[in-house]
Structures are given as structure tokens and as C-alpha cells.
Amino acid sequence: MASAKRTVLFSKLRYRILLCLVAALVFAMPLRNALEQHFIYFPEPLHLATPARVSLSYEDITFSATDATQLQGWLVPGQAGAPAVLFCMGNAGNISHRLETLQLLHQLGVTVFIFNYRGYGTSEGRASEAATYSDLAGAMNFLNERGWPAERIILFGRSLGAAVSLEGSLHRTPAGLIMEAPFTSIEAMGRHHYPLLNSLLGWLIGAKYNNLAKIADLEAPLLIIHGKNDRICPPNMAEELYARAPQEKQILWIPEAGHNDGFVVGGERYRDTLKQVIYSWTGFTTESDR
Numbered sequence: 001m002a003s004a005k006r007t008v009l010f011s012k013l014r015y016r017i018l019l020c021l022v023a024a025l026v027f028a029m030p031l032r033n034a035l036e037q038h039f040i041y042f043p044e045p046l047h048l049a050t051p052a053r054v055s056l057s058y059e060d061i062t063f064s065a066t067d068a069t070q071l072q073g074w075l076v077p078g079q080a081g082a083p084a085v086l087f088c089m090g091n092a093g094n095i096s097h098r099l100e101t102l103q104l105l106h107q108l109g110v111t112v113f114i115f116n117y118r119g120y121g122t123s124e125g126r127a128s129e130a131a132t133y134s135d136l137a138g139a140m141n142f143l144n145e146r147g148w149p150a151e152r153i154i155l156f157g158r159s160l161g162a163a164v165s166l167e168g169s170l171h172r173t174p175a176g177l178i179m180e181a182p183f184t185s186i187e188a189m190g191r192h193h194y195p196l197l198n199s200l201l202g203w204l205i206g207a208k209y210n211n212l213a214k215i216a217d218l219e220a221p222l223l224i225i226h227g228k229n230d231r232i233c234p235p236n237m238a239e240e241l242y243a244r245a246p247q248e249k250q251i252l253w254i255p256e257a258g259h260n261d262g263f264v265v266g267g268e269r270y271r272d273t274l275k276q277v278i279y280s281w282t283g284f285t286t287e288s289d290r
Helices: 002-039 095-106 129-145 161-173 188-194 195-204 211-217 235-244 268-281
Strands: 057-065 069-077 084-088 111-115 153-158 176-180 221-226 249-254
Touching: 057 111, 057 235, 069 129, 084 129, 084 161, 095 153, 095 268, 111 129, 129 153, 129 161, 153 161, 153 268, 161 176, 161 211, 176 268, 188 221, 188 268, 211 235, 221 235, 221 268, 235 249, 249 268
Parallel strands: 084 111, 084 153, 153 176, 176 221, 221 249
Antiparallel strands: 057 069, 069 111
16 A cells, blocks of 8 residues: 555656656746847847948849748859859848958959848848758858859858858858858857856757867868957867868968957958968959969
8 A cells, every 4th residue: 555655656756857847948948049149149130331332233132041031141243253252240240240351352353142140130030050050051052043053152151150151061062161260169158258157057058059079070171260369269269170170271370360350450361361262272263363
């Protein structure tokens, strides 16, 4: 009789534990989404300007992510027969904050396509790790349809965009991959910037963006660009990624640059390195170089 009571009590206890676990998961999901939006994604809905402000002709593009979410971007045409640079921005603002980068890349003669992740600018939806990957895949599809196969596309990502670009490179090998100011993983960033908070709540953040775990599988040639004074993604993260990446690879250190000003501080050295790798990877030469 006592044994039967213990069995009933044990069954009830298991049931209550199960209910508690289910409740914890139900309440954790909104918290997980809230934490991701607070710590990772910082979208701005309004464009401050268009490429016309820096005297660039462009096409305003609406295209679909692979899950049919409607996204928006700008296509800045290059010289005839030029490869395309598909630029993935960082986690803040929108594409209107990257006009200087558009101008710099256009000066190399290439076509440039830059797009807003979902929730950024006029793109629909809300960002997440899986969503940003779907957004990039949709951008790749758009360029394919416009006549640029993967081997004529350079993926170029800055900060969070470096992680998005790396993931894209593992699914369709581009002509080359440029990772500027990359981090090793979201978990490592949490440990670096918020050690106590990360130990308490880090498990609730679903986004991983684990570049360090992925980069060994990269088949495209790689250029890493990193500022020695980067206080957001510390330089040792670039060193770890470079060490684990397979050949062909190179790294450009910009001694005085922080996280967001490498293309400014790097000057001609930055521009010349981009030109060298893009032309080498694609066999492209400008009209003035012929």
C-alpha cells in the first residue's frame, strides 16, 4: 500500500516538474527574443539619404528572402562585365549609413548590391540569425537572376555582416569572401563585454553566429580586415578566425582603426588591398587598367 502511494506521489512530482519545464520554456521564448533584439539588432527604419547624395546612379530593388519576406536594397552598377560585390552591413542603422562604403567600392569599377536585413530600413519582418541567412540567400538569388553566378560574386560583410557572409559562403561558394571586423561568436562577445550577465542569461540568446566553428569549412579565398584598436570585436578574435581558416587567406591589419572606421583610417592601403583581392579572385580589370 505504501509502495503504491509512493508511486502515485512520484508520478505527480514528475508531472509537476514537467509542467514547470514547459512553463519555463514558454516564458523563456519571449525573453529570448527580447534579449536578442536588445543586444544584437539595432535597426533604423528611415533612410537618411540615397546613393544619389554621393553622386552614384542606382536602382532601388525589392526582392524576396528565401522565406518570401520582402526586402529592399540598392544596386549600384559598375563597368561592363564587372563582378558584383554583395555587401552585408553590421547590426545597426540601415543601408543609408553605408554610402561611403558604396562610393569606395564603386570606385573600383565593380557592381555593388547592398540590402537591408528584415526589419531594417523598409524591409519587412524582424531580424534573427536564421532570418539574416535567409535574407542573404535571397540577395544571392537576385544577383543570380540578374546574371551574376556565385563565381562572379564577392561576399563582403562587416561586423555582424561578416558572420552572415560566412554562412552564405558555405552554401554557395563565391569568388571570394571579405570579413571586416569579425567576431568569433555571439557567446564569445557576451563573455567579453558582459561576463556576469552572460553567465546568468547567455543561454537565453538563441543567436549563435558561430564563425569560429564554421570557418574551417570555407572553400572560397578569404580576406580578413581588422583594426588594431577595435574595442567592440577585439583583434584576437580576428587572429583566431585567421588561424582556423584554410588557405587561400590573408589578413589586413589597420593599426589605428577601431571597429567602424577601417575604410577611413586605412586609406589607400585599404582600397588597394580590396582592389588586389577582388581583381585577383575574379580576373577583372577596369577599362583604365587595360
